[in-house]
Amino acid sequence: MLIILFAGLVPMFLWGINAIFEKKFVAKTGTLKPLLYVNLISTILNLPFLLTEKFSPELTPKFLITIFVFTIFDFIGLALFYIGFRISKVSIVTPIASCFSILTTLISVFYYGEVISIAKIFCIVLVIAGIIVLSVDFKDLKSTTKKDLIGIICGLIIFILYGIWVPLWSKFIATGGVFHIMTYSRMICFALAAIFLIFTKSNFKVDCKNMILIFISAFLLLIANNVYNWGLATANATSLITAISSAYPLIAALTAYFVLKEKLVRRQYVGIGIIITGIVLIALV
Numbered sequence: 001m002l003i004i005l006f007a008g009l010v011p012m013f014l015w016g017i018n019a020i021f022e023k024k025f026v027a028k029t030g031t032l033k034p035l036l037y038v039n040l041i042s043t044i045l046n047l048p049f050l051l052t053e054k055f056s057p058e059l060t061p062k063f064l065i066t067i068f069v070f071t072i073f074d075f076i077g078l079a080l081f082y083i084g085f086r087i088s089k090v091s092i093v094t095p096i097a098s099c100f101s102i103l104t105t106l107i108s109v110f111y112y113g114e115v116i117s118i119a120k121i122f123c124i125v126l127v128i129a130g131i132i133v134l135s136v137d138f139k140d141l142k143s144t145t146k147k148d149l150i151g152i153i154c155g156l157i158i159f160i161l162y163g164i165w166v167p168l169w170s171k172f173i174a175t176g177g178v179f180h181i182m183t184y185s186r187m188i189c190f191a192l193a194a195i196f197l198i199f200t201k202s203n204f205k206v207d208c209k210n211m212i213l214i215f216i217s218a219f220l221l222l223i224a225n226n227v228y229n230w231g232l233a234t235a236n237a238t239s240l241i242t243a244i245s246s247a248y249p250l251i252a253a254l255t256a257y258f259v260l261k262e263k264l265v266r267r268q269y270v271g272i273g274i275i276i277t278g279i280v281l282i283a284l285v
Contacts, residue, residue, distance in 0.1 A: 001283060003231055003234055003235045003237075004231065004235055004237045004240050004241055004244070004282075005244065005282075005283055006227065006231065007227055007228055007230060007231020007232070007234070007235065007241045007245070008228075008231065008240065008241045008242075008243070008244025008245045008279075009244060009245075009279075010223070010224060010227040010228070011224035011225070011227055011228040011245040011248070012244055012245045012246075012247050012248045012250070012251060013224075013248075013251050014220045014221070014223055014224035015220075015221075015224050015245065015248035015251070016248035016249065016250065016251020016252040016253075016254070016255060017220060017251060017252075017255050018217050018220040018221060018224070019085070019090050019094055019248070019249075019252045019255075020090070020252060020255050020256065020259065021213050021216055021217045021220070022034070022081065022082065022085050022090075022217055023085045023090050024210075024213055025210045025213040025214055025217070026082045026085050026086040027085075027086055028207075028210050029206055029210050029214070030086070030202075031079055031082040031083055031086065032193055032196050032197050032200070032202060033193075033197070033202075033204065033206050034082055034214055034217070035075070035078060035079060035082065035189065035192075035193035035196075036190060036193035036194055036197060036204070037206065037211070037214045037215075037218070038078075038214055038217055038218040038221065039186045039187075039189040039190040039193060039218075040190045041214070041215055041218035041219070041222075042186045042218045042221060042222045042225075043183055043186040043187050043190060045218065045219060045222050046179065046182060046183045046186065046222055046226070047183070049179040049182075049183075049226060050179055050180055050183060052179065053177055053178075053179050053180060055176045055177045056177050056180050057175070057176065057177040057180055057181060066172065067172075067181060067184055067185060067188070068188060070165070070168075070169055070172060070185070071184075071185045071188040071189055071192075072192070073161055073165050074165065074169075074185065074189065075188075075189050075192050075193075076161065077158050077161050077162055077165070078189070080154045080157055080158050080161075081093065081097070081154070081158065083150075083154055084097075084150065084151045084154030084155060084158075087147050087150045087151065088147050088148055088150050088151025088152075088154070089147075089148070089151055090252060091135055091249075091253075092148055092151035092152060092155065093151045093154055093155045093158075094135065094155070094248070094249045094252060095131050095132060095134070095135030095136055095155070095249050096152060096155025096156055096158070096159055097154075097155045097158035097159055097162070098131055098246040098247070098248060098249055099128055099131065099132070099159055099246070100158065100159045100160075100161075100162040100163035100166065100242075100246065101124065101127075101128060101163070101239070101242040101243045101246040102128060102163065103159070103160065103163025103164060104162070104163050104166045104167050104238060104239055104242045105121070105124055105239035105242070105243065107163070107164065107167040107168075108167045108170075108238045108239045109239060111167070112167060112171065112238075114236060114237070114238060114239055115236075116237075116239055116240070119281075120240060120282060122281075123243070123278045123279075123281045123282040124239065124240070124243040124278070124282075125278075126274055126275075126277060126278030126281065127243050127244070127246070127247050127274075127275055127278035127279060127282075128243070128246075129274055129278075130247070130250070130271045130272070130273070130274030130275030130276075130277075130278055131246070131247060131249050131250070131271070131275060132271070133267060133268075133270055133271035133274060134249055134250060134253055134267075134268050134270075134271025134272060134274075134275065135249045135253070135271070137267070166232075166238065166242055167238055169232070170232035170233070170238045173229055173232060173233045174232070174233045176233075178226075178229050178230055178233045179226065179230075181229075182225065182226060182229055228241065228245055240282060243278075243282070244279055244282065247275045247278075247279065250271075250272055250275045250276075253268060253272070254272075
């Protein structure tokens, strides 16, 4: 259970904090440049982690094709986050996207046979319900703008994409060499971003201020993703780890409250309480 909590809580905190940084720089840099530099920095910073692994996956044609296909879907997911944050609001994209744990749980339990008690399923439902209560203001749904609609569409695609991707990916990295696999994946993402930038005849320039924000984001994502993927590969508890980590809108809301001085309304306090209750119960039942 300690591995599950560690692999869930660390990415929950770091993804939540990172969403604030991403919102800041994508408004200035667009989508492709952050994809390029975040993955380049992540690749470089991930190199020391390779020294901790005794096993390295053999680079067979089957392995290379498999990781390339997986990485394309991950690349699309990250691009959709950036597009959603740039055009719409973090508070719209993240709650919808983070509910991908619903699909992940269903696939992990019914397709891969992951054993999970009814009590823990209830806890997962609590966490997801808390995310919705925290993030969604149902009064504003009637006044949805075109920008909001784009955020909703991005969130829904991410929800479906990662909901299916995570359980398949967790089985792939469980074969061993998780940090090597993560490094190869970041390298592919970097190459894809570079190709798109060249194809669209875009420049590669990013000002110093936004590059600092991108570096911080890359570092947060590196630690969060490494811990998350290590947990998926180590513990046969994909649904629980994903449910806890997907509560990152809680941290995004708290970061906005303490750092950006954004006010929280009563509904959001209730949502925070529900999420925390669900996570605590996961550890106890």
